[in-house]
Amino acid sequence: MFPQPASPSAEEVRLGEDVRRERFWKLWGTYLPARQWGTVREDYSADGDAWSSFPFEHAKSRVYRWGEDGLLGLCDRFGRLCFGLALWNGRDPLLKERLFGLGGHQGNHGEDVKELYYFLDATPTHSYCKALYKYPQREFPYADLAAENGRRDHTQWEYELLDTGVFAEDRYFDVFVEYAKDSISDILIRVTIHNRGPEPARLVALPSLWYRNTWGWGHISEECLEKPEISLASPGILAARHAVMGEYRLAYDVGPDGRMPEFLFTDNETNTQLLYGCPSPHRFTKDAFHEAVVHGRRDAVNPAECGTKAAGLYDLIIPPGQSTELRMRLAADAAWPHDRPFDAGFADIFARRQAEAEEFYAAKLSPTLTVEERRIARQANAGLLWSKQFYYFVQVEWHDGDEGLPRPPQGHALRNAAWPNLFNRDILSMPATWEYPYYCSWDLAFHTAALWRSDPEFCKDQLVLLLREWYQHSDGQIPAYEWNFSDANPPVHGWAALRIYRQLAARGQRDDEFLERIFQKLLLNFTWWVNRKDPDGNNLFAGGFLGFDNISVFDRSKPLPTGGTLKQVDGTAWIAKYCLDILQMALLMTDRGVAYEDMATKFIVHFTRIVDAMNTFCGTGLWNEEDGFYYDMLDFGDHHVPLKIRSVVGFIPLLATCYVTAEQRRTSPGFAARLLWHVKNRPRLASLLLEINGNVADPSLDLLLTMTPRHRLERLLRYLFDEQEFLSDHGIRSVSKYHEKHPYTYACDGTTYVVDYEPGAGRTGMFGGNSNWRGPVWMPINFMIIEALKTYGHFFGDSLLVEFPTGSGHRVTLTAAAELLAARVQRLFLPDENGFRPCHGGEPRYAHDPAWKDLVLFHEYFHGDTGKGLGAAHQTGWTALVAELLAEKTAMLQNPSQRPAAPPTS
Structure with missing residues (x-):
């Protein structure tokens, strides 16, 4: 633990105010997803092909049902009002208002974003955020990327944007986007554009403001009220009016030529004429700015200067090696700086927020880290915070379709039909903003292990959220991810919660209520695992691919081509570890009642049974004494075949270990007595799961519970550390x-x-x-x-x-x-x-x-x-x-x- 400053930093003060609900600092953030097209939420097809159902080519013209996306943007915590960039280099066939990538069927290695962008900085309250997008000055090679990747097979490398030569001679723009908050609803925006090329270059920039379409679906869950509107309130200032959010204003500063930008307006509605060949019920559609800027069709935008989408257009010529700065300010009407939104205070606020970010992370990172190590840690943390995204999905509404619209085809209803409880409308930590713009439960657990130092309350809230009734199934299963919420992933939720609890307790921030909430719901989840993934009741677990995709000789998510059943080392070891995680939680809460000691005893018994099965099934268990390694085993009833693949699956048993202190033995006598009973009455089994430096009956000694006894540990480590x-x-x-x-x-x-x-x-x-x-x-x-x-x-x-x-x-x-x-x-x-x-x-x-x-x-x-x-x-x-x-x-x-x-x- 590093020395803490005498007083909390400004960012820590903001975090405290947000936690205590004194000031909602997290109302706005970089929550706008990078990709909404190609997601399961937007898929209303019969065959479940999400990539084909809503391809990239539709995104500029077709309204989304369940979210929005944009280029390095931000939005409120319900994703209603959105801000993002649109760019045009004068050569591309469409505006760059979202990141381009290949869908799952197009890339030779599946979906893949074909852009260059970087998350450079962020604070937990999003009081300061910074990111970079590298935009080519040559025509963006959309067709080349799709065609060449389509020609390549799985044995070849992916064809990336840098491979196309589009960045030759440094003919590109560095577009830096920064956000700084002056208050909870006053956000300053600075876009700095560098011409890295050898010649003057044109760039059209359209910082855009729009409402997610919440008015076209007829569902009260989305506050189905009157349609919001954006209009020009005064020179250089947009007014955005929403029945629930109230009024916000977005001010644009003059460009480098000293003039205000030109303003464009349209509606966030689908261009059905373009996509489907049928007349659109809406005169002004989502793709109007593409038509106006790229194709010169100014009749595509609304001359009445109002709509649900608007942008200020800056037409820039930037000299070689020079830069230009654009400034905007988004604020609620009540927080509006009425006099001069872009006076000297604008730069001062950015400078303060940047300094506060430095102060905040100085207390979080070891002073012994090198400059490079600090850079890596800061950018990793920035990526985590930029990957907090608004996620919206109501399974019943998605399943049934929307009022007044055609019902989805019959096959559509099959996916995730067992999850009618899902009502997800939250800010969630995503694995990646483009490739995986949806929550994945086991990924999320690791996210909290990486982010807890910066924002422990957010991490705790995320772990609790996935165990609430509108996420966790009534049978106890935690939803996996939208492609198949019923998939089984490694049960690491308890590990993540226990880790955060202990780290904070060591810093004097023990949160027993958090641990107890997690504990109670994990009991349901553990029972689901026992009932579903141990069908024979022999304490050897299956579970499918368990997050390791193609690691096995067979696709473990499908029925075995061999027949029989697969006894999985990792499935069994993960549950053994899960036992120990819950056991440790129970031991930490024995001061809250004897029931927790009872639960600790229950889980030590279950752990011993799993260890016994792992080592005695078919005589030898899943351990291969000859090789000194753990292998999965095919069970055909009358005979068994070990699958002798040396993979990390064989090391998962190493993870099933925990320390039991002498103090815990003293304060949990029932638990300690049960351990002693096993030592006396099951000595062979006790030798496999218990390590102690002395006599186990000595209550002053710590002990180690483990699935891998010392003699096996040493053999496994020879493999692990062999180059x-x-x-x-x-x-x-x-x-x-x-x-x-x-x-x-x-x-x-x-x-x-x-x-x-x-x-x-x-x-x-x-x-x-x-x-x-x-x-x-x-x-x-x-x-x-x-x-x-x-x-x-x-x-x-x-x-x-x-x-x-x-x-x-x-x-x-x-x-x-x-x-x-x-x-x-x-x-x-x-x-x-x-x-x-x-x-x-x-x-x-x-x-x-x-x-x-x-x-x-x-x-x-x-x-x-x-x-x-x-x-x-x-x-x-x-x-x-x-x-x-x-x-x-x-x-x-x-x-x-x-x-x-x-x-x-x-």
Whole structure:
């Protein structure tokens, strides 16, 4: 813990006011999604093909039912009034008002955004936010990107925007967007545009204000009142009037030529004539600004200067190497600075908010971090905060269709039909603003592990929210994601909640009410797992792909081609870990009543049964003594076949461990007595799940509950730390490099199924082809392994030394091994001696160009050999966990034998 300032920072004061509901600082934020088209919410097709149902080509002309999107924009917490940029370089066939990318069927590795943008800074209350978009001056290569990626197959690299040559000679604009709040409803906007090219270049900028269409669907859930309106209130000032929000004004400052922008107006309505060939009931439609600016059709905009969408048009010529600044100010009528909204105070407010952001993060990050490490942590945190998005979905209304409109086709009703309880209209932490603009429950748990230092109340609220009745199913299941809310993902909700609770308690901010709320609902979820994913009642769990997509030789989300059932190491180990998470929660609350001690006892019993099954099923369990590894097993009833794939699945049992202190044994005598009973009456089983440095009957000793006893732990760690197996320069690979030369094969009914080492993007179309767990490095699993190693390291101390790397002769404690592994993961983002960050894959601009070299992308996963970023490019998201690794950085590397003084929080 770092020294705290004597008084809270200005941002901490704002956070406190927001939590106490004194001032609603989070009313406005960068909540506007980057993509609404191609989502399940907007899919009303019979076949469930969301990408084809609402393609990118429709987005400029077709109104959205369940949300909005825009370019680096912001909106209120219900997504009603939106602000975003639209840009035109004089060459493109359409305005750049949203990010372009390929749909799931178009990319050779699934959906993929084909733009260059970066989240540079943000504070938790969105009092200051900054982002960057790089806009080519040449015509944007829409057709080239689609055609070339369409020609490539799964074995080839994706064709990216930088590959097209559109940035040659630096002919592009850097467009910086900044927001600063003067009050809860007074937001200053600054757009700074740099011409990086060698010649003067034209840019048309249209900072736009519009209302999400809430008036066309006839549902009271959206406050179905009169249609709002935006009009020109006075020169340079738009007035936006809404029956619930009241009146807001958006002021535009003069451009660099000293003149006010030209104002354009239209309505946020679908152009049915263009899309479907039938007359539109609305004279002015969503795509009017495209028609007016790109095609010169000024009759497309409303001459009456009113509508539900408006923009100020700046037509700029920017000299080479020069920049231009545009200024706007959005404020509620009651907060309107009536005199001079753009006087000297405008720049002063930005300067103050920037300084306050620096002050805020100075207290959150270790002063020992280098400049580069601080940059990585800040940008990771910014990505998390920019990825808080407005998400709206009411399953019953989506299922039934809207009043006065044609009913959806019959096949439409099949998706997520079991979730009529879903009424989601919240700000949620998304995995990525473009690739994954919807919540994913297991991703969200990792987001809270990365964001808790900046905004612990938001993190707690997110975890509680997913367990409320309008999210969690009545049977206890937590919704997975909109493509299939019924999918089963690893149950890490309890781990995330417990981690936040302990971290805050260590800082004197214990929140028992939060822990109790989480605990009660997780009991329902745990019961769902036991009833649904352990169908034989033998404490060996299935669960499907469990977030690991293509890691198995079979698609685990589908029926097995072999017949039989699959006994999953990871499914079983995740539930064992879940037992320990809930057990630890119960032990932390025994002072609130004996019922919690009873629950701790219940979960230790359940944990012992899972460990017993893991080690005795079919005689040997899922542990292979010959190989010293855990494998999934095909169960055919009369015989069993281990699937000998060395993958991170075999390390999930390492995560199922927890520290029980002597104090907890003393204050929970019933729980302690049950443990002693197992030691006396089930000694073989106790030897598998219990580690203690002395006599277990001695109440003064701490003990370790674990699914992986010491002798197996040591064997597993030889694989984990072997550079020819799992240990790469940048973290733990998802599949062992051993399989590069020794693929695993399984023959069935004339088909041979193969798993080999695929360190880069996936070479098959399984799970859409945009994900690969057969070799790359994934941040969340590395993070959990590091935390587990710290737990083992705390318990064993100097009594257990391992080689790191295996075969090196360099022996360290497990705590030091955790630090060394964390350093390798951090290396993904740090520039080497030549300026290259591994995550950027050798692109020279990111190493040497002053306009690029300080920009960091946080990809979904990373090449198992080179560290090149792959998948979604803005996965902050769980890849922001690197910021937490940096925050926990200690002097351990200088003193590998150092042992922590207290149990770690995992």
